[in-house]
Amino acid sequence: MTRAPDTAAQPRVWQAVLAGGLSAAFPDSDFVLGYVSDLAYLQGHRGVTHSVLLLPLWALLLAALMPRLLRARQAGWRAFYGVACGGIAIHILGDLITQFGTMILAPLSDRRFGWGTTFIIDLPLTGLLLAGLVVSALMPRSRLPSLAALLAMVAWVGVGALGKAEALDAARQHARDAGIEARSIDAIPRPASPFNWTAVIDDGERFHVAHINTRRQAVALASPEDGFLARLSSHYRPVTHAQWMVRARFGDADDAVFARRAWHAPDLAVFRWFAQFPVLESVVHIAGARCAAFRDLRFETPGRDGTPFRYGMCESPAGWQRVTLSGAGVAPPSR
Numbered sequence: 506m507t508r509a510p511d512t513a514a515q516p517r518v519w520q521a522v523l524a525g526g527l528s529a530a531f532p533d534s535d536f537v538l539g540y541v542s543d544l545a546y547l548q549g550h551r552g553v554t555h556s557v558l559l560l561p562l563w564a565l566l567l568a569a570l571m572p573r574l575l576r577a578r579q580a581g582w583r584a585f586y587g588v589a590c591g592g593i594a595i596h597i598l599g600d601l602i603t604q605f606g607t608m609i610l611a612p613l614s615d616r617r618f619g620w621g622t623t624f625i626i627d628l629p630l631t632g633l634l635l636a637g638l639v640v641s642a643l644m645p646r647s648r649l650p651s652l653a654a655l656l657a658m659v660a661w662v663g664v665g666a667l668g669k670a671e672a673l674d675a676a677r678q679h680a681r682d683a684g685i686e687a688r689s690i691d692a693i694p695r696p697a698s699p700f701n702w703t704a705v706i707d708d709g710e711r712f713h714v715a716h717i718n719t720r721r722q723a724v725a726l727a728s729p730e731d732g733f734l735a736r737l738s739s740h741y742r743p744v745t746h747a748q749w750m751v752r753a754r755f756g757d758a759d760d761a762v763f764a765r766r767a768w769h770a771p772d773l774a775v776f777r778w779f780a781q782f783p784v785l786e787s788v789v790h791i792a793g794a795r796c797a798a799f800r801d802l803r804f805e806t807p808g809r810d811g812t813p814f815r816y817g818m819c820e821s822p823a824g825w826q827r828v829t830l831s832g833a834g835v836a837p838p839s840r
Contacts, residue, residue: 514577514580514584515580515584516571516575516584516585517577518645520571520575520576520577520580521585521588523575524567524571524575524585524588524589524592525588525589525591525592526592527567527571527574527592528564528588528589528590528591528592528593528596529592529593529595530592530596531554531563531567531593531596532551532555532563532596532597532600533554533596534554535549535550535551535552535553535555536550543829544775547775547776547814548775548778548779551600551605551606551607551608552608552612552615553608553611555596555597555600555607555609555611556608556609556610556611556612557594557597557609557610558609558611558612558613560590560593560594560597561590563589564586564589564590564593565582565589567585567589567592567593568582568583568585568586568588568589569582571589572584572585597609600619601618601619602621602622602623602662602665603621603623603624603625603694604619604625604693604694604781605617605619605625606618606619606781607619615778617779621669621691621692621693621694622662622665622666622668622669623665623694624694624695624696626696627661627665627696629661630658630661630662633657633658633661634654636654637650637651637653637654637655637658638654640654661699664699665694665699667699668694668698668699668700668701668702668719668720669692669694669702671700671719671720672692672702672704672717672719673690673691673692673704675704675715675717675744675747676690676691676692676704676705676706676715677690679704679713679715679747679749680706680713683713683749685706685708685713686708686709687706687707687708688707688708688709690704690705690706690707691704691705691707691781691782692705693705693782693802693803695716695741695806696734696737696738696806697734697737698718698741700718700719700720700721700741701716701717701738701741702717702718702719702741703716703717703802703805704717704747705802707782710753710754710755711751711752711753711754712751712752712753712754712784712802713749713750713751714749714750714751715742715747715748715750716740716741716742716747716748716807717741717742717743717744717747718738718742718743718744719744721741721742723743724743724746725738725741725742726739736808737807737808737809739808740807740808752784753784753785754784754785755768755785756788760785760788760797763820764788764797766820767797767817767818767820768797768799768818770818770825771825772818772825772826772827773816773818773827776799776814779801779814780799780801780803780814781802781803782801782802782803783799783800783801784799784800784801784802785797785798785799786798786799786800786815786817786830791819792821793821794819794820794821794826795819795820795821796817796818796819796820796828797817797818797819798815798817799815800812800814800815800830801814815830816828816830817829817830
C-alpha cells in the first residue's frame with residue numbers, strides 16, 4: 506500500500522522569514538513578568554521560555570499559530586515547525602554568550618548558564634546580523650550571505666572568548682603575585698571592545714576587581730569631546746597598569762554584622778539566588794529604620810550612569826522590609 510503524497514503547500518519566503526523572526530523573539534515574551542514585580546522579572550526572565558527542554562513544545566505551539574497569523578493555512582503547522590525550532594534555538598544560544606544567565610534546564614532546574622563571552626549589547630555582533638539580513642534580502646536566491654554572516658558572528662564570539670581567556674589569565678597571575686587565596690576567578694564582558702573586561706577574584710570575603718583591556722599597551726585618555734565609545738572604553742587599562750580594587754561583600758567592620766543579617770533576610774532570597782558578585786553598597790538610616798543596600802558587580806559598568814538590580818533591606822521595630830533602590834540611593838520603605 507503506497508502512502509499518499511503530502512500535498513501541503515510550502516509557505517512563501519516572506520512567511521517563513523517572518524515566522525523565524527517571531528519565533529526568535531518569542532523567548533523574551535517573559536518580559537511581562539516585569540509588570541508583576543521587579544523580583545518576579547528577576548526570578549523568571551530567561552526561564553521556561555528559554556528552556557531547551559521545553560523548546561519542542563514552544564515550537565509546536567508557535568507552528569500551530571503561524572498558518573493563521575501569516576495567512577498560510579494551506580501550508581499547515583508542519584511547514585513551520587522546523588523554522589520555529591530554529592528561531593527559538595538561536596535566541597537561546599544568543600543569550601548563552603552573555604553573563605546574565607539562562608535557565609536552559611527549566612523547569613527541572615533553576616540553575617543559570619552563561620558562557621560570558623560577549624557584552625549583552627554588542628554593536629559589531631548586531632551589525633553582522635543586520636548585514637546578513639540586508640544582503641540576503643538583496644540576494645534571495647543565494648544562501649551565501651546568510652552563511653557568511655553566521656560564520657562571521659561565530660568568529661566574533663570566538664574573539665570574545667579569546668579576550669575572556671586573556672582576562673582570566675591576568676586575574677590568576679595577579680592572585681599569585683598578591684598571594685590571594687582565590688575561591689573563584691571570573692571575568693565580566695564589558696562594552697566597546699571584546700578585550701574590555703572586569704576581572705574578579707573572589708577570596709570568600711572580598712572581591713578583588715580590575716577593569717582591564719587585555720590588548721592595550723598604554724593607558725587610554727579620553728576627553729569630553731571624544732565619542733561615547735571612546736570615553737566608555739577609556740576606563741579599561743592595560744594589564745600591566747591595572748588598578749586592583751578590593752570590594753568587601755559586607756563592607757567594613759562597623760557595617761558587616763548588620764549587613765550579614767540583612768543579606769540573609771527572607772525577602773532577599775531571590776536576589777541572593779540571582780547575584781553572582783554581591784557587595785554591600787551602603788548602610789543608611791531612613792525613617793527610623795536601618796537599611797543595607799546591595800548590588801551585583803556584574804552590572805556595575807564604568808562610565809554608565811546607574812546600576813540595575815539593586816536591592817535593600819531595612820530593619821525597624823516592625824521587622825525586616827525590602828526596599829526599592831533608586832538612582833539616588835535607598836528609597837524610604839513603603840507603608
